[in-house]
Amino acid sequence: MSGMHGRKKIRTTEELQQARKEREAVKIKEYNALVAECFEKLMKTTKEIWEYRHGSGNYGGTTFGHPFLIRFQIAIPQKTEKQYDGAALNITTRILHQNPDFYTVWNFRRLILREGVLKDARISYVRSADAIQVSLKSELDFFMQIITINPKSYWMWNHRRWCLETIPKPAWERELALVDKMLDMDARNFHGWNYRRYVISQLARDPGMTDTQALRTSPALARSEFEFTTRKVTQNFSNYSAWHNRSKLLPIVVDEIEGEEARNEIARQGGLGGTVTVWER
Numbered sequence: 001m002s003g004m005h006g007r008k009k010i011r012t013t014e015e016l017q018q019a020r021k022e023r024e025a026v027k028i029k030e031y032n033a034l035v036a037e038c039f040e041k042l043m044k045t046t047k048e049i050w051e052y053r054h055g056s057g058n059y060g061g062t063t064f065g066h067p068f069l070i071r072f073q074i075a076i077p078q079k080t081e082k083q084y085d086g087a088a089l090n091i092t093t094r095i096l097h098q099n100p101d102f103y104t105v106w107n108f109r110r111l112i113l114r115e116g117v118l119k120d121a122r123i124s125y126v127r128s129a130d131a132i133q134v135s136l137k138s139e140l141d142f143f144m145q146i147i148t149i150n151p152k153s154y155w156m157w158n159h160r161r162w163c164l165e166t167i168p169k170p171a172w173e174r175e176l177a178l179v180d181k182m183l184d185m186d187a188r189n190f191h192g193w194n195y196r197r198y199v200i201s202q203l204a205r206d207p208g209m210t211d212t213q214a215l216r217t218s219p220a221l222a223r224s225e226f227e228f229t230t231r232k233v234t235q236n237f238s239n240y241s242a243w244h245n246r247s248k249l250l251p252i253v254v255d256e257i258e259g260e261e262a263r264n265e266i267a268r269q270g271g272l273g274g275t276v277t278v279w280e281r
Contacts, residue, residue: 031098035105038091041083042108084116093142100146103155110162113139118166129168136167151182152191161198175199187232193241197248200225215249219256226253 092109095102113135121131143160150156164170176199182192204221205214215222226249232242 041088084112139163190241222252
């Protein structure tokens with residue numbers, strides 16, 4: 001923009017703020033329209049919409065205490081059937097790229113996958129397991145696209161767990177490599193540590209086992225994890241998540257060692273050289 005005598009006009013702070021507000025208003029309007037379209041596709045009845053608006057419906061595990069849709073002035077027409085198609089899945093993708101902590105939309109996304117994409121795969125393909133594998137592999141890739149927005153998002157990690165528990169051939173070794181990288185970037189990410197324990201238990205377990213039982217059947221894996229925590233607390237002594245993981249592993253590692261002296265040495269290592277008393281077996 002040019003002013004008098006061809007000189008470029010410099011915007012004032014107030015003008016810049018107003019321009020930013022206008023851009024944000026457009027984005028908010030587009031986002032709210034996406035949310036409205038998502039709910040329109042997945043809420044079947046007027047009663048369902050009324051319950052959600054008035055906080056009496058349970059969507060995503062928690063009853064909302066505020067009329068979400070009214071607050072954003074979202075009007076949803078009556079629907080006669082829910083839509084679990086690719087268009088609905090794409091809408092959730094667009095919403096989650098902007099707001100990856102919108103857990104109701106994550107729940108809708110799983111519903112679309114179960115009742116749409118995955119159900120169609122089971123019906124339409126002779127080799128349905130292969131089709132389901134491809135679909136859920138795409139979901140795992142989607143996670144990688146948005147996890148950098150908020151690496152500590154419970155809802156994203158929860159969705160990844162669901163994918164791996166649903167996919168016919170989960171690659172647990174790949175998951176362990178992934179969480180290694182995540183903890184290299186943020187060694188104190190407690191969601192990453194929780195997920196690591198989950199992956200380790202899946203590598204070790206037989207059906208019906210608890211995490212601790214699984215590790216007791218795989219002492220080499222428990223020892224490897226113990227050494228991993230040693231590296232992490234050596235890098236950062238105040239890493240509470242690493243210490244917590246270590247406290248879970250120490251009894252298993254000690255119990256597997258032959259001889260009182262060797263057990264005492266491992267126990268001392270548990271405190272990184274501190275004095276630790278080994279309990280009676």
